[in-house]
Amino acid sequence: xxxxxxxxxxxxxxxxxxxxxxxxxxxxxxxxxxxxxxxxxxxxxxxxxxxxxxxxxxxxxxxxxxxxxxxxxxxxxxxxxxxxxxxxxxxxxxxxxxxxxxxxxxxxxxxxxxxxxxxxxxxxxxxxxxxxxxxxxxxxxxxxxxxxxxxxxxxxxxxxxxxxxxxxxxxxxxxxxxxxxxxxxxxxxxxxxxxxxxxxxxxxxxxxxxxxxxxxxxxxxxxxxxxxxxxxxxxxxxxxxxxxxxxxxxxxxxxxxxxxxxxxxxxxxxxxxxxxxxxxxxxxxxxxxxxxxxxxxxxxxxxxxxxxxxxxxxxxxxxxxxxxxxxxxxxxxxxxxxxxxxxxxxxxxxxxxxxxxxxxxxxxxxxxxxxxxxxxxxxxxxxxxxxxxxxxxxxxxxxxxxxxxxxxxxxxxxxxxxxxxxxxxxxxxxxxxxxxxxxxxxxxxxxxxxxxxxxxxxxxxxxxxxxxxxxxxxxxxxxxxxxxxxxxxxxxxxxxxxxxxxxxxxxxxxxxxxx
Amino acid sequence: xxxxxxxxxxxxxxxxxxxxxxxxxxxxxxxxxxxxxxxxxxxxxxxxxxxxxxxxxxxxxxxxxxxxxxxxxxxxxxxxxxxxxxxxxxxxxxxxxxxxxxxxxxxxxxxxxxxxxxxxxxxxxxxxxxxxxxxxx
Numbered sequence: 001x002x003x004x005x006x007x008x009x010x011x012x013x014x015x016x017x018x019x020x021x022x023x024x025x026x027x028x029x030x031x032x033x034x035x036x037x038x039x040x041x042x043x044x045x046x047x048x049x050x051x052x053x054x055x056x057x058x059x060x061x062x063x064x065x066x067x068x069x070x071x072x073x074x075x076x077x078x079x080x081x082x083x084x085x086x087x088x089x090x091x092x093x094x095x096x097x098x099x100x101x102x103x104x105x106x107x108x109x110x111x112x113x114x115x116x117x118x119x120x121x122x123x124x125x126x127x128x129x130x131x132x133x134x135x136x137x138x139x140x141x142x143x144x145x146x147x148x149x150x151x152x153x154x155x156x157x158x159x160x161x162x163x164x165x166x167x168x169x170x171x172x173x174x175x176x177x178x179x180x181x182x183x184x185x186x187x188x189x190x191x192x193x194x195x196x197x198x199x200x201x202x203x204x205x206x207x208x209x210x211x212x213x214x215x216x217x218x219x220x221x222x223x224x225x226x227x228x229x230x231x232x233x234x235x236x237x238x239x240x241x242x243x244x245x246x247x248x249x250x251x252x253x254x255x256x257x258x259x260x261x262x263x264x265x266x267x268x269x270x271x272x273x274x275x276x277x278x279x280x281x282x283x284x285x286x287x288x289x290x291x292x293x294x295x296x297x298x299x300x301x302x303x304x305x306x307x308x309x310x311x312x313x314x315x316x317x318x319x320x321x322x323x324x325x326x327x328x329x330x331x332x333x334x335x336x337x338x339x340x341x342x343x344x345x346x347x348x349x350x351x352x353x354x355x356x357x358x359x360x361x362x363x364x365x366x367x368x369x370x371x372x373x374x375x376x377x378x379x380x381x382x383x384x385x386x387x388x389x390x391x392x393x394x395x396x397x398x399x400x401x402x403x404x405x406x407x408x409x410x411x412x413x414x415x416x417x418x419x420x421x422x423x424x425x426x427x428x429x430x431x432x433x434x435x436x437x438x439x440x441x442x443x444x445x446x447x448x449x450x451x452x453x454x455x456x457x458x459x460x461x462x463x464x465x466x467x468x469x470x471x472x473x474x475x476x477x478x479x480x481x482x483x484x485x486x487x488x489x490x491x492x493x494x495x496x497x498x499x500x501x502x503x504x505x506x507x508x509x510x511x512x513x514x515x
Numbered sequence: 516x517x518x519x520x521x522x523x524x525x526x527x528x529x530x531x532x533x534x535x536x537x538x539x540x541x542x543x544x545x546x547x548x549x550x551x552x553x554x555x556x557x558x559x560x561x562x563x564x565x566x567x568x569x570x571x572x573x574x575x576x577x578x579x580x581x582x583x584x585x586x587x588x589x590x591x592x593x594x595x596x597x598x599x600x601x602x603x604x605x606x607x608x609x610x611x612x613x614x615x616x617x618x619x620x621x622x623x624x625x626x627x628x629x630x631x632x633x634x635x636x637x638x639x640x641x642x643x644x645x646x647x648x649x650x651x652x
Contacts, residue, residue, distance in 0.1 A: 037565060082566070084565065233566055392565040392566040394564060395563045396565075397563060
């Protein structure tokens with residue numbers, strides 16, 4: 001098979017020692033930021049964007065993909081041992097995982113999370129390997145109006161699902177679209193919203209917005225409520241000798257099915273723009289809870305291993321799923337994917353249906369590195385739990401001072417203009433207030449990336465049809481897409497309700513602890 | 516928890532949750548018994564990090580209390596979140612109760628480590644107005 005050959009070539013590239021080192025660097029950093037609450041892979045990729053100046057594309061993309069995968073692993077560690085999810089996709093893991101740790105089975109919970117992540121990540125990467133070329137074959141025939149339809153779906157689902165409230169999500173999305181408009185219009189070369197300021201003619205760089213929102217905004221938010229904690233760390237439960245270590249035979253028996261189910265829930269949800277990994281974890285948890293029988297069912301809420309295995313598998317499968325629309329259509333559905341797309345653009349590579357043809361070697365090396373990264377994460381994660389917990393002992397002032405310096409340097413390095421640092425700080429203040437009042441920042445970042453692409457496709461479509469608006473719903477593909485959109489919104493109401501229910505369940509133990 | 520009587524002589528212990536802290540606790544109890552003094556245990560955190568290994572949680576506190584009760588000395592445990600360094604908290608408490616002795620655990624630290632991280636023990640040794648017993652584990 002041709003694709004397998006390409007994949008093998010990808011492995012040949014990715015297995016070169018220097019790329020292995022880059023992958024190791026990526027997964028290491030990724031796990032570390034996954035562990036730290038409030039610092040996620042999207043921000044890290046944004047902060048590391050300057051490495052695109054000195055590294056070649058393959059190396060940079062391998063680092064970024066490693067960070068992306070690593071973040072998914074790292075989040076589970078803090079969820080289980082501290083009941084503090086490192087990132088949003090691990091919220092569900094804390095439900096059962098922390099209870100397991102309290103019962104002295106922390107090691108088993110960590111093991112099922114790591115092995116489940118590995119199994120799901122690997123299966124999902126296999127699915128990605130075989131699905132991506134098929135979608136590309138199909139996507140090459142898509143016209144501008146079809147892309148418009150896809151992006152409408154992406155906008156609406158991202159705005160509605162990435163965050164607690166639909167209205168706030170949409171507000172954040174529209175803000176992102178607006179910032180995306182600033183600068184010179186590509187079609188007519190007119191200036192828009194630049195207010196005659198020369199520095200705004202090139203538009204506002206998405207890296208500034210991402211670093212501003214994720215790094216500066218987060219730093220201000222943490223500074224505003226710095227004296228919180230410390231949080232008690234659960235022991236791993238391995239003191240009672242080696243026999244209690246890791247997973248028992250029974251744990252394996254109870255884990256493997258949730259792993260597989262999680263994978264097949266997570267991957268499709270990652271593939272369609274439906275809010276990325278978070279939704280899949282809630283769905284997987286709900287499914288495991290429903291499917292559990294007898295004694296195991298009673299354990300839910302008191303540390304059921306299925307409740308850790310399923311969601312952890314689902315979030316990693318979704319992470320791989322997100323790469324499908326990114327690599328085949330050029331449509332990012334999460335903030336991290338948006339940042340990876342930005343990285344592609346820095347190299348003058350436009351992700352889209354032609355990516356696999358024009359940059360096949362890069363894409364396949366990237367996919368191969370996902371397999372390798374997954375294996376590295378499995379090996380890294382379990383023995384190094386102690387190290388990850390140490391990272392949490394870094395005093396926050398040091399941590400955030402470092403992030404701010406790094407972010408400001410990165411902003412300055414974009415154009416070597418102080419103006420950019422100023423914009424960064426303004427957006428940082430905006431990000432603080434968005435955090436404070438519960439506005440999700442991810443839709444804003446995704447909208448900034450998608451907005452200009454959407455505009456180009458929309459205007460191209462309208463130019464082809466000579467401004468006949470009915471052209472936007474003229475192809476069968478658009479009918480399918482808009483039809484699916486309506487279905488998805490009906491379904492999302494049910495998902496939201498299930499999610500709300502679970503969040504209220506999760507809040508209770510937290511309240512108990514604060515007493 | 517018994518509130519120490521102002522007239523009694525007081526020993527202040529800077530407590531951290533570690534084998535070293537435990538050694539310091541043992542030494543402080545011995546000193547209290549010898550001097551017929553009461554013991555004031557200080558365990559504070561700046562709460563500026565997600566995980567603070569030195570801070571005692573409910574289980575550890577219970578252990579601490581049971582050890583102290585068993586020893587038979589009059590004692591008070593003060594645990595709080597503070598904006599200062601732990602060393603300042605200990606010195607402040609020592610000033611407040613006009614302490615006779617401060618007991619702390621000290622660990623080995625390389626000169627470079629000391630330069631980077633500073634040393635709470637050193638601050639207490641230099642700034643305290645009373646005698647300081649530095650316990651080595």
